[in-house]
Amino acid sequence: MNKELEHKFVSELESNQNIVHKVCSLYTNDRDSHNDLFQEITIQLWKAYPKFRGDSKFSTWMYRVALNTAITLYRKSKKRIRTQDYDSVIYKIKANEYDHTEEHQLKLMYNAVKQLGDIDKALVFLYLEDKDYTEISETLGISEVNARVKMNRIKNKLRTILNP
Amino acid sequence: MMDELELLKKDWQKKEAELPKLSFDQIYQMIWKKSSSVVKWIFIISLIEFIVPQLIYLIPAAREGLDTYEKLGLKNAMLVISIVPYAIALYFIYQFYQRYKEISVLDNAKNLMHKILKTRRTVKHYIIWSLSMFFITFIAMAIGIYFSEDFVSILNLEKLTEEMSVERLRLVVVGVLILLGLVVTVVVGAIYFLLYGLLLRKLGRNYKELKRLEV
Numbered sequence: 383m384n385k386e387l388e389h390k391f392v393s394e395l396e397s398n399q400n401i402v403h404k405v406c407s408l409y410t411n412d413r414d415s416h417n418d419l420f421q422e423i424t425i426q427l428w429k430a431y432p433k434f435r436g437d438s439k440f441s442t443w444m445y446r447v448a449l450n451t452a453i454t455l456y457r458k459s460k461k462r463i464r465t466q467d468y469d470s471v472i473y474k475i476k477a478n479e480y481d482h483t484e485e486h487q488l489k490l491m492y493n494a495v496k497q498l499g500d501i502d503k504a505l506v507f508l509y510l511e512d513k514d515y516t517e518i519s520e521t522l523g524i525s526e527v528n529a530r531v532k533m534n535r536i537k538n539k540l541r542t543i544l545n546p
Numbered sequence: 547m548m549d550e551l552e553l554l555k556k557d558w559q560k561k562e563a564e565l566p567k568l569s570f571d572q573i574y575q576m577i578w579k580k581s582s583s584v585v586k587w588i589f590i591i592s593l594i595e596f597i598v599p600q601l602i603y604l605i606p607a608a609r610e611g612l613d614t615y616e617k618l619g620l621k622n623a624m625l626v627i628s629i630v631p632y633a634i635a636l637y638f639i640y641q642f643y644q645r646y647k648e649i650s651v652l653d654n655a656k657n658l659m660h661k662i663l664k665t666r667r668t669v670k671h672y673i674i675w676s677l678s679m680f681f682i683t684f685i686a687m688a689i690g691i692y693f694s695e696d697f698v699s700i701l702n703l704e705k706l707t708e709e710m711s712v713e714r715l716r717l718v719v720v721g722v723l724i725l726l727g728l729v730v731t732v733v734v735g736a737i738y739f740l741l742y743g744l745l746l747r748k749l750g751r752n753y754k755e756l757k758r759l760e761v
Contacts, residue, residue: 392574399573403565421576426651428577433652450651450658453752455583484553491554500748501755504655509551510558523656528759537551
């Protein structure tokens with residue numbers, strides 16, 4: 383690999399690193415795992431970089447590689463920290479008692495999203511990133527109709543998590 | 547709910563400011579680190595699985611075993627049983643390599659998972675085949691001994707005939723061989739399926755979920 387290519391890749395990733403961080407924050411619960419997943423996605427991006435022809439935007443291309451790594455290739459490190467589960471339980475209790483401020487609602491939503499399965503998270507992530515159903519369906523390899531159906535089911539699932 | 551997800555979307559975009567920021571150098575370091583993806587693990591484990599059964603034939607005891615087969619009148623059968631595996635192993639390795647090459651992180655999620663599982667299936671078939679051959683070898687030996695005239699001297703079991711009759715000894719040896727073949731086959735098979743089961747549990751679950759959508 384030549385130096386120029388390395389340089390180009392690293393600076394493109396540096397300016398688009400937010401996408402990878404957002405995927406990591408959805409799929410991991412602690413800082414170590416976050417960094418671990420970030421590193422694996424970086425390796426996968428770099429390995430696939432020679433095949434990136436620039437006919438799509440670098441960032442568009444990143445979504446696919448980052449999600450594929452998180453859903454399929456990445457193996458969670460053994461030391462999994464359970465604090466997240468504990469937190470979400472506490473939020474649930476509080477929610478029934480009081481506080482309907484926007485900030486609190488958001489906290490609840492984030493926790494609900496984190497409780498979803500890997501595939502559901504991917505759909506929510508792409509939705510939050512303002513991707514249309516065509517792109518969502520192409521990234522996951524399902525039909526557009528099914529992507530919409532799935533999204534509606536996720537909304538119902540989130541509603542149940544938020545209002546048990 | 548619709549409104550809440552929209553609310554989350556707005557906040558999600560605002561949240562970018564809170565995300566960690568890695569420097570050019572930190573990212574540069576990362577591209578040289580070793581991957582620990584499941585695909586890499588499958589590749590390593592599969593290589594071991596292709597190589598280990600071949601190594602068994604290189605152990606002196608196994609070669610001595612061939613002499614024993616000759617005396618038991620099983621030489622030709624054993625020769626075929628020993629040569630055919632190489633051809634079949636080569637076929638499996640070729641298949642495995644073809645499928646492994648098809649795995650691309652640039653595919654959509656469902657295709658990527660499908661191709662990984664397909665690659666794994668090639669190795670699974672190879673393992674099932676290897677273990678069956680292994681078991682058949684034990685059975686063939688048992689049958690050879692059952693019909694052999696002088697298995698006592700071939701296997702150097704003279705000492706044992708002092709304690710029991712030749713016919714009784716024959717049954718014991720046949721029984722032990724069958725049992726040993728069965729136990730080793732089951733244990734090796736269990737280790738293999740457990741290993742892959744753990745490695746691909748997450749992938750399998752996610753793939754099923756995507757597949758279920760299409761029904």
